[in-house]
Amino acid sequence: MEQVLQNLLHNDILTYVIMAVVPLLWILPYALFAVWLERKVSAHMQDRLGPMRTGGWHGWAQTLADILKLIQKEDIVPSAADKKLHFVAPYLVFIGSYAAFAAIPFSSAYIGSNINIGLFYVIAVSSLVVVGLLMAGWASNNKWSLFGAVRSAAQIVSYEIPTALALLAVVMVAGTLNLQTINQAQTGWFWNWYLFQKFPFIFIAFIIYFVSSLAETNRTPFDIPEAESELVAGYHTEYSGMKFAMFFLAEYANMFAVSAIGSTLFLGGWNSPFGDFLSGPFWGVFWFLSKGMFFVFVQMWLRWTLPRLRVDQLMYVSWKVLTPWAFACILGVGFWLML
Amino acid sequence: MYPRCRILVDALNVPMREYFRNIYRGIWTVLIGMKVTFMHLFTPAVTIQYPDVKLKLPERARNRLYVNMDDCIGCFQCDMACPVDCFKIETVKSLPTEDLGMTSTGQKKRLWVTQFDIDIAKCCYCGLCVYPCPTECIKMTDVYEFSEFDRHNLIYNYATVTPAEAAEIKARTAEYEKEQAAKKAAAAQAAAAAKAAQPAPAPPSGNPPPSPPAQSPS
Numbered sequence: 001m002e003q004v005l006q007n008l009l010h011n012d013i014l015t016y017v018i019m020a021v022v023p024l025l026w027i028l029p030y031a032l033f034a035v036w037l038e039r040k041v042s043a044h045m046q047d048r049l050g051p052m053r054t055g056g057w058h059g060w061a062q063t064l065a066d067i068l069k070l071i072q073k074e075d076i077v078p079s080a081a082d083k084k085l086h087f088v089a090p091y092l093v094f095i096g097s098y099a100a101f102a103a104i105p106f107s108s109a110y111i112g113s114n115i116n117i118g119l120f121y122v123i124a125v126s127s128l129v130v131v132g133l134l135m136a137g138w139a140s141n142n143k144w145s146l147f148g149a150v151r152s153a154a155q156i157v158s159y160e161i162p163t164a165l166a167l168l169a170v171v172m173v174a175g176t177l178n179l180q181t182i183n184q185a186q187t188g189w190f191w192n193w194y195l196f197q198k199f200p201f202i203f204i205a206f207i208i209y210f211v212s213s214l215a216e217t218n219r220t221p222f223d224i225p226e227a228e229s230e231l232v233a234g235y236h237t238e239y240s241g242m243k244f245a246m247f248f249l250a251e252y253a254n255m256f257a258v259s260a261i262g263s264t265l266f267l268g269g270w271n272s273p274f275g276d277f278l279s280g281p282f283w284g285v286f287w288f289l290s291k292g293m294f295f296v297f298v299q300m301w302l303r304w305t306l307p308r309l310r311v312d313q314l315m316y317v318s319w320k321v322l323t324p325w326a327f328a329c330i331l332g333v334g335f336w337l338m339l
Numbered sequence: 340m341y342p343r344c345r346i347l348v349d350a351l352n353v354p355m356r357e358y359f360r361n362i363y364r365g366i367w368t369v370l371i372g373m374k375v376t377f378m379h380l381f382t383p384a385v386t387i388q389y390p391d392v393k394l395k396l397p398e399r400a401r402n403r404l405y406v407n408m409d410d411c412i413g414c415f416q417c418d419m420a421c422p423v424d425c426f427k428i429e430t431v432k433s434l435p436t437e438d439l440g441m442t443s444t445g446q447k448k449r450l451w452v453t454q455f456d457i458d459i460a461k462c463c464y465c466g467l468c469v470y471p472c473p474t475e476c477i478k479m480t481d482v483y484e485f486s487e488f489d490r491h492n493l494i495y496n497y498a499t500v501t502p503a504e505a506a507e508i509k510a511r512t513a514e515y516e517k518e519q520a521a522k523k524a525a526a527a528q529a530a531a532a533a534k535a536a537q538p539a540p541a542p543p544s545g546n547p548p549p550s551p552p553a554q555s556p557s
Contacts, residue, residue: 045376049386207366305372321362 001110019112023101026289031252032063038300045304073241078141081238085139089132090239090246096128097254104260105180107270107284118179119171122261123164126216129254130156133225133235136247140238148234151311152218152225158318159215159222165326166209169202169333170194170265179261183269190273195266201332206266208322208329210295213258215318217251219299221306222314259295260288267291401464401479404457406497410442410476413450417468417477425461426468429454431505431512442474451512452498453505459485460493 005015036051040058043050055061077086102125103118105111115121130153137149173194174182186192194202215222218234226234236247263269269291270284278287309317387394396402413430430450433439439448466479487493500508 041380044380044382044384047379047382047385049384049388052388301373301376302369305376306369320358321365 020102022110023098023104023106023112026106027098027101027249027253027256030256031249032067034252034255034296035063035066035248036060037297038303041297041300042304045301067245070241070245075241075243076238078238080141082139082141085135086238087243089136089139090236090243090250091132092135093129093132094246094250094253096126096130096132097250097257099125099128100257100261101253103179104257104264105183105269106288107281108180108183109281109284111180114178114180117177119167119177119182119261119265122179122257123160123167126254126257127156127160129250132250136239137235140235142238144231144233144237145235148225148227148231148237151227152235154311155218155222155225155314155318156216158315159212159322162208162318162322162326163212163216165323165330166205166212167261167265169205169326169329172330172333172337173197173202179264179269183264183271186268187271189275190268193266193268193271193273198333198336201329201336202266204325205329205333206262208326209262209266210298212318212322213262214299214302215314217254217258217299219255220303221309223303223308224311224314227308255296255299256292259292259299262295263288263291396481396483400481400483401466402483403459403480403485404462404468404495405478405480405482406455406457407476407478408452408455408497408499410444410474411452411455411497412442412446412448412474413452414473416471416473420467420471422465422467423461423463425458427454427456427458428452429505431508432516434512434515442476444474446474451500451505451508453500453508455497457495457497458493459495460490 002015002019005018006012009015009018036059039062040050051059051062053059054065077083100122102112103115103121105114111118133152133156134149137145137147137152140146170182171177174185176182176185182194186194190196195206196203214220218225225231226236228234231237236244239247268287270288272279272283272287413428415428415430418424418426418428429452431453433449433451439451441447464479468477469479485493498505
């Protein structure tokens, strides 16, 4: 796609701008849709209906109305807040989650940046979110915000270790960090996906990855940074209007980012599950997005199933369960590869 | 369940079996929970879409008051029963020449009800006004959607006569009563005069006999 654009436009800067904006074209409508879906899923799981009136059919325009409301809202900054950090934080959080999309292949024809250290870059840059959250919590000058931010920092830093280790198991099999190459290695029928390779090690690694990705996106059951019953709203307590919307957008972008990485590494990304059937660059986008959306749905599903973990349980799960098992997976895969 | 704190204090104290069982249960119970919530995705919602769909109210539901003024005899029983004083009733005696008709329960109406206001904003829907009504003309209906933008619109005027008519009725009655009083006074005066014509015994004490009420110069 990069080459096509270059030939078409003969302009490097314009090409890169377009390449950079393409994921946004997906994320913005996706976020609107996902917020609506989250409300509908939560409602139907609780035998309710959810939004039904706005826009007619099952309240499809509810989130559009919400975003219109948020745009019009007054942007309140606490007088005791650190104005600069308070301003920068939501954008930094969104940049952190958006930057991850640069190395994610949406299709065999489109990847923002086909770099050899793609996976490494994604793991590294998504840590930027923590900085943003801490910044938001600190700058708000509010006890709840700070609590939320510190909890979130502790949580994300802890869970990055099992995440990275679980992904490392796949990287050992693939022998590359380039996400496009990892995808190409899984071409064919669905049994070529890494999920079903080196059974059961990669499968366990996938479960570990999925659980820790929930924690990294601050989703239930690991939503203690937001814990609305204890902390009002956690790190974004003092945010309103579009800045709040940025946090929201970042959360949903993050959800899709971790789902996309999960589907790229374990479920073949843009590969069709049925060999050559419905494969190709355009169908690739379809398969990639539907796999990603499936995981987004599972995240919502889990959110409305599980209660929140206590802080000590959270640390227990990360350090005493996920991390050792991720190491075990790496060892298992390593021995398998040696044999 | 099992002492989780101990696991946290020192993992080595906990037998390995416990650790594995913990993980197994963790995964298994999550799957059970996910099954439950997934089933609920397909359970019909219990919510009804209120303004479009309405629940049927029970037969004896108490909501907005309604007064059938054709049957009201102006007895003030409802006003007296009301714990929050949401009634404002005013009655005027009818003239002997006027016939206000009968109630549907066969009672003769003797009073003009010139004002019958219910401040439904004050009403607490206790229904205590309903039971004492001798003609069963005040009822609680099943209408519950009567919100208003102005609080004063919640004062319901049930009186069948307009304020102008009410004033007319009041004036007429006042005049009639005045006439009656004048007649009475005249009669009393006549009686007193007749009495005075006869030689009366001196009063036992120094008090003069009660004089008739002073007559107005009408």
